Amino acid sequence: MKQKIRKGILTYSALLFPLTFFFMSPYVIIMSAAYGIVNGSALFFGFLLLFSMIGSRLFCGWLCPGGAIQEQAAHSNNKAWNGKWKNSSKYIIWFFWLALVVFLWISNGPLAVNFFNMYSLDSHIFVIYMIVVTLIYVFALATGKRGMCHSLCWMAPFMIIGEKCADFLHxxxxxxxxxxxxxxxxxxxxxxxxxxxxxxxxxxxxxxxxxxxxxxxxxxxxxxxxxxxxxxxxxxx
Ligand code: SF4
Ligand code: SF4
The missing domain is CATH 3.30.70.20 (Alpha-Beta Plaits)
Known part of the structure; x- marks a missing residue:
C-alpha cells in the first residue's frame, strides 16, 4: 500500500513537472545569478538542504519528478547503476556549477530575491520541458536504475550535506x-x-x-x- 501511494505521488509530481521544473532548474539559477537575482530554484535548493536535516532524502524517493521519470525508465532497463565513480561524478559537476552561481552572485551584487524570476508558461516552455524529460528518460535508459540520481543530480549533494550536518550536530x-x-x-x-x-x-x-x-x-x-x-x-x- 505504501508503495502504491509513493508511486501515485511520484506520478502526480511528474504530471505537475511543467509547472515546477523552473524551481529545480540548474540553468535558470545561473541565468538569474547573472542579473544578481536569487531565484526560486536557489531558494528551493536551500530549502531542500534544511529539510534533509530532518527528512533525509524523502524528497528524492517520494516527490522528485526526475525520480518518477527514471522509475518509469527502469521498466525498460532495470540494470544496477551504483559505484564509486558513478556516484562521485555528481559532486564534481555540482561543485563547479555552484562555484559559478556563487561567482555570479558576488560579481552582480547587491542581490535581489525574485522567486518567480524567468518563470513562464509560454508554449516554448513546453518544448523545453519535453527536452528535459526526454534527456532524463534517455539517461536512465542508457545507465540503469536511477542513473541520473547517482551520477548527475545537482540537488542530491544539497540533501547529502544536510544529512551530514544533522548527523554532525546529532x-x-x-x-x-x-x-x-x-x-x-x-x-x-x-x-x-x-x-x-x-x-x-x-x-x-x-x-x-x-x-x-x-x-x-x-x-x-x-x-x-x-x-x-x-x-x-x-x-x-
Ligand atoms: S535479505 Fe533483505 S528482504 Fe531478505 S530477510 Fe534480509 S533484510 Fe529482509
Ligand atoms: S533507496 Fe534502497 S535502501 Fe534506501 S529505502 Fe529505498 S530500497 Fe531501501
Whole structure:
C-alpha cells in the first residue's frame, strides 16, 4: 500500500513537472545569478538542504519528478547503476556549477530575491520541458536504475550535506534501522532497491545509512521478515 501511494505521488509530481521544473532548474539559477537575482530554484535548493536535516532524502524517493521519470525508465532497463565513480561524478559537476552561481552572485551584487524570476508558461516552455524529460528518460535508459540520481543530480549533494550536518550536530533525522538477527539473506531488498544499493550487506553489517539511500522504503516493504524499520532518530556514535 505504501508503495502504491509513493508511486501515485511520484506520478502526480511528474504530471505537475511543467509547472515546477523552473524551481529545480540548474540553468535558470545561473541565468538569474547573472542579473544578481536569487531565484526560486536557489531558494528551493536551500530549502531542500534544511529539510534533509530532518527528512533525509524523502524528497528524492517520494516527490522528485526526475525520480518518477527514471522509475518509469527502469521498466525498460532495470540494470544496477551504483559505484564509486558513478556516484562521485555528481559532486564534481555540482561543485563547479555552484562555484559559478556563487561567482555570479558576488560579481552582480547587491542581490535581489525574485522567486518567480524567468518563470513562464509560454508554449516554448513546453518544448523545453519535453527536452528535459526526454534527456532524463534517455539517461536512465542508457545507465540503469536511477542513473541520473547517482551520477548527475545537482540537488542530491544539497540533501547529502544536510544529512551530514544533522548527523554532525546529532539532530534526529529520518533513517532506516535493521533487526539484523532476523534476516534470512533472501536478497529481495537489494533486488528491489531503486538505487541499486546492496541492502543485504547494509543489514548484515548494520550500516543502514547510505548517502545514496532515497528513503523510498521499498526494501522495508518487500522484506518478508520485517527486518527493516524506519523512523526519526539521531546518529548513534
Ligand atoms: S535502501 Fe531501501 S529505502 Fe534506501 S533507496 Fe534502497 S530500497 Fe529505498
Ligand atoms: S528482504 Fe529482509 S530477510 Fe531478505 S535479505 Fe533483505 S533484510 Fe534480509
Amino acid at each position: 539532530i534526529p533525522r529520518f533513517r532506516l534501522k535493521a533487526e539484523t538477527e532476523n534476516c534470512i539473506s533472501c536478497g529481495r531488498c537489494s533486488k528491489k532497491c531503486p538505487m541499486s544499493l546492496d541492502v543485504v550487506e547494509m543489514v548484515k553489517t548494520n550500516q543502514m545509512d547510505s548517502n545514496e539511500c532515497i528513503s523510498c522504503l521499498e526494501c522495508a516493504d518487500i522484506c518478508p521478515k520485517q527486518v527493516i524499520k524506519f523512523g526519526i532518530s539521531a546518529k548513534v556514535k
